[in-house]
Amino acid sequence: MAVEDLKKSIAGGVVAPLYFFYGDNAPFIEEAIRLVAATLFPAGAAELDVRHLDAQSQGPGDILQAVRTISFFARKKLVIVRQAHHLKQPQWDVLAPYLKKPADSCCLIFILLLDEKDKKDKGRIEALKKFAPAFAFQNPKGDKQIALFVKSRLAHYGKTISPEALAYCGAILGENAQAISGEVEKLALYCGERTKVEAADVDEVLCGGGRGTIFNLVDAVGQGRLEPSLELLGGILAAGVHPLVVLKMIARQFRLIGTARLMLDQGENATRIGQRLRLPEFVVRGVIQQAKSWPAERLGMVFEEIFQANYLSKSSRAEGHIVLERLLLRLPELRA
Amino acid sequence: MKITATKKTLSTALSRIQGIVEKSSIKPIISNALIKAGNEGISVSATNLQIGMRATYKEVKVEKEGTISVNARKLFEIVKELPEGEITLTEKENYWIEITCGKDLKFNIIGLPPEDFPVFIKEEKKEFVEWSTEKIIEMIYLTSFSISRDEANPSINGAFIENIEGNKTRMVSTDGYRLSIADEELERNKLLDEGLLIPQKAVLELNKILIEKKEEKSLFVMATSNSLLIKISEVEFSIRLIDKKFPDYKVIVPGEGYKKIEAYIEKDKLRSALKRMSIISNENNRPVFFSFKKKEVEIFTEDSELGNVKEIIELKDSTSVDFKFCINCSYLLDIINVLEEDIIVEFNAEEENKPIIVKSVTRKNIKYIIMPMLMD
Numbered sequence: 268m269a270v271e272d273l274k275k276s277i278a279g280g281v282v283a284p285l286y287f288f289y290g291d292n293a294p295f296i297e298e299a300i301r302l303v304a305a306t307l308f309p310a311g312a313a314e315l316d317v318r319h320l321d322a323q324s325q326g327p328g329d330i331l332q333a334v335r336t337i338s339f340f341a342r343k344k345l346v347i348v349r350q351a352h353h354l355k356q357p358q359w360d361v362l363a364p365y366l367k368k369p370a371d372s373c374c375l376i377f378i379l380l381l382d383e384k385d386k387k388d389k390g391r392i393e394a395l396k397k398f399a400p401a402f403a404f405q406n407p408k409g410d411k412q413i414a415l416f417v418k419s420r421l422a423h424y425g426k427t428i429s430p431e432a433l434a435y436c437g438a439i440l441g442e443n444a445q446a447i448s449g450e451v452e453k454l455a456l457y458c459g460e461r462t463k464v465e466a467a468d469v470d471e472v473l474c475g476g477g478r479g480t481i482f483n484l485v486d487a488v489g490q491g492r493l494e495p496s497l498e499l500l501g502g503i504l505a506a507g508v509h510p511l512v513v514l515k516m517i518a519r520q521f522r523l524i525g526t527a528r529l530m531l532d533q534g535e536n537a538t539r540i541g542q543r544l545r546l547p548e549f550v551v552r553g554v555i556q557q558a559k560s561w562p563a564e565r566l567g568m569v570f571e572e573i574f575q576a577n578y579l580s581k582s583s584r585a586e587g588h589i590v591l592e593r594l595l596l597r598l599p600e601l602r603a
Numbered sequence: 604m605k606i607t608a609t610k611k612t613l614s615t616a617l618s619r620i621q622g623i624v625e626k627s628s629i630k631p632i633i634s635n636a637l638i639k640a641g642n643e644g645i646s647v648s649a650t651n652l653q654i655g656m657r658a659t660y661k662e663v664k665v666e667k668e669g670t671i672s673v674n675a676r677k678l679f680e681i682v683k684e685l686p687e688g689e690i691t692l693t694e695k696e697n698y699w700i701e702i703t704c705g706k707d708l709k710f711n712i713i714g715l716p717p718e719d720f721p722v723f724i725k726e727e728k729k730e731f732v733e734w735s736t737e738k739i740i741e742m743i744y745l746t747s748f749s750i751s752r753d754e755a756n757p758s759i760n761g762a763f764i765e766n767i768e769g770n771k772t773r774m775v776s777t778d779g780y781r782l783s784i785a786d787e788e789l790e791r792n793k794l795l796d797e798g799l800l801i802p803q804k805a806v807l808e809l810n811k812i813l814i815e816k817k818e819e820k821s822l823f824v825m826a827t828s829n830s831l832l833i834k835i836s837e838v839e840f841s842i843r844l845i846d847k848k849f850p851d852y853k854v855i856v857p858g859e860g861y862k863k864i865e866a867y868i869e870k871d872k873l874r875s876a877l878k879r880m881s882i883i884s885n886e887n888n889r890p891v892f893f894s895f896k897k898k899e900v901e902i903f904t905e906d907s908e909l910g911n912v913k914e915i916i917e918l919k920d921s922t923s924v925d926f927k928f929c930i931n932c933s934y935l936l937d938i939i940n941v942l943e944e945d946i947i948v949e950f951n952a953e954e955e956n957k958p959i960i961v962k963s964v965t966r967k968n969i970k971y972i973i974m975p976m977l978m979d
Binding site for chain 2: 314315316317318319326327328329331332335336337338339340361370372
């Protein structure tokens with residue numbers, strides 16, 4: 268069963284007596300635990316019927332006592348065992364009879380949070396999977412998953428996010444769920460009463476404001492204005508924005524320009540392009556304007572340059588800002 | 604500031620606050636003791652921002668009034684290692700403190716600005732109520748062992764104290780597996796109508812002081828919505844209360860309207876048997892089975908890796924119906940250890956997996972509840 272199905276099942280009132288939650292996405296694991304608790308204790312009085320155990324310091328005796336002792340209030344109690352990888356084989360042997368036939372009066376959840384090193388230790392996960400229905404809570408991978416994750420975290424604070432801001436977040440935040448959650452919390456707090464997070468908020472909160480926003484930079488690059496591009500780049504990098512974030516945003520801008528160019532060549536109008544890009548009208552207008560000055564065949568060369576810049580940034584000793592400056596100097600030469 | 608005191612006086616003053624001061628903290632000042640010298644001796648204060656204590660010592664020679672703030676643990680270590688006799692503390696420039704003992708021994712240690720020391724005992728104009736020291740010591744003794752140590756669950760990480768009917772005050776504690784209740788007649792404090800939750804660490808520190816001061820007949824208590832101030836003799840104790848709601852424990856306590864079975868067990872016999880059971884059961888918190896049949900109870904436990912043990916104890920009276928349950932025997936042992944008298948075990952005759960009640964045969968103001976474990 269996938270994590271989403273698990274959540275639906277729990278939300279529907281079906282809580283199994285045993286789970287094994289593992290992965291590197293700590294916020295989603297905690298969310299699933301909260302969901303189980305909310306289902307088991309709808310009135311919220313869970314102080315006496317939830318036990319938090321840590322396998323680093325508590326052994327099978329503590330776990331068995333917790334799961335076997337009848338609950339004070341609720342029909343079913345919740346026992347959460349963190350750092351389950353500390354349980355060694357002899358300890359699992361003690362637990363085995365219970366795990367084979369877990370009591371209906373308890374929901375026992377083993378938690379294993381993985382870091383990069385742990386991910387290679389597949390044996391540990393496989394050993395735990397033998398004992399309980401396992402669910403992998405993984406960090407979001409790629410722009411689409413990061414965007415979904417950011418949206419879901421913001422929804423916790425009752426906030427939505429504009430597509431531009433979301434793209435910006437995707438470029439800045441990386442793939443660590445815990446780190447993303449922290450940054451999203453900052454964004455939500457910064458917005459206060461406002462329910463929608465805008466690109467300017469992301470710029471202010473996550474990039475320290477900079478001297479010029481990344482959006483001004485990518486517009487200047489798209490318009491082929493070299494001098495302001497270089498000036499804005501200097502300010503943004505000085506504000507502490509990572510060069511790869513800037514490169515990612517430039518690549519995104521040219522993807523938008525490429526899509527618009529292709530649609531213009533197919534005779535589509537601004538409305539259709541706007542529907543496809545799913546961006547605010549004023550942004551679409553800017554992108555179309557820029558696309559008109561980039562012939563399709565030149566855009567192929569632009570993507571080649573961006574690819575090279577990305578390769579150089581990640582695989583050579585070339586400094587990020589030099590690679591970016593070189594790219595900005597090269598791009599106007601490619602423009603019509 | 605310059606004071607001279609005996610090693611005994613300084614040792615007493617500093618040992619009292621060792622359980623309160625933080626070993627290491629991002630705020631170094633709360634690892635310090637504040638020593639204030641005035642015309643009536645010295646006061647020594649410490650706080651960890653949850654618990655604070657201030658005690659005055661008159662048997663100190665004050666040559667120059669003033670205040671110093673110094674690391675409480677280091678000063679205590681130094682005082683312990685000094686020879687018997689008089690010790691002089693002298694405030695020097697830039698918060699340095701000189702500690703001398705006799706002519707040939709001198710320590711210089713650095714302190715902190717005393718004005719940075721947090722104010723933790725706020726003088727308010729509320730009235731204090733007078734409570735019996737003996738009764739409070741007894742209530743803590745009877746209930747503190749079952750306070751949850753789980754700081755992640757603050758609602759039960761303390762002793763709950765509240766007014767109940769019959770002009771009585773009740774102390775309750777639980778760790779989620781068992782619950783302890785002790786009632787005493789005490790002067791009524793209106794703030795206890797809603798109940799107060801005293802952190803476990805504060806209960807233990809308070810208990811140390813009360814036992815040390817048990818010859819004092821009374822202690823004086825003032826409660827606010829978030830703090831408790833206790834004065835006993837020359838010691839003032841301030842506690843920041845837990846800002847969480849204690850679970851509605853009354854729902855758990857069975858009333859009178861159910862069919863119950865009671866078994867009268869001699870405390871000493873049961874304690875010896877449980878100690879023997881715990882040799883086997885303690886290794887993996889194995890359940891201990893109690894099977895009551897007429898005039899005897901069979902107690903049994905086993906561990907697949909160790910073996911098993913069985914013992915039969917004769918009851919004082921026959922039980923009306925046979926019944927059995929299993930529990931963690933250390934919980935029953937904890938209760939027997941704080942009671943002087945024999946016990947009555949009460950069980951629900953109609954339903955399984957209901958709370959086991961343990962009562963004193965003589966004192967009606969004490970009640971314990973142990974949640975049973977599932978039978979294998």
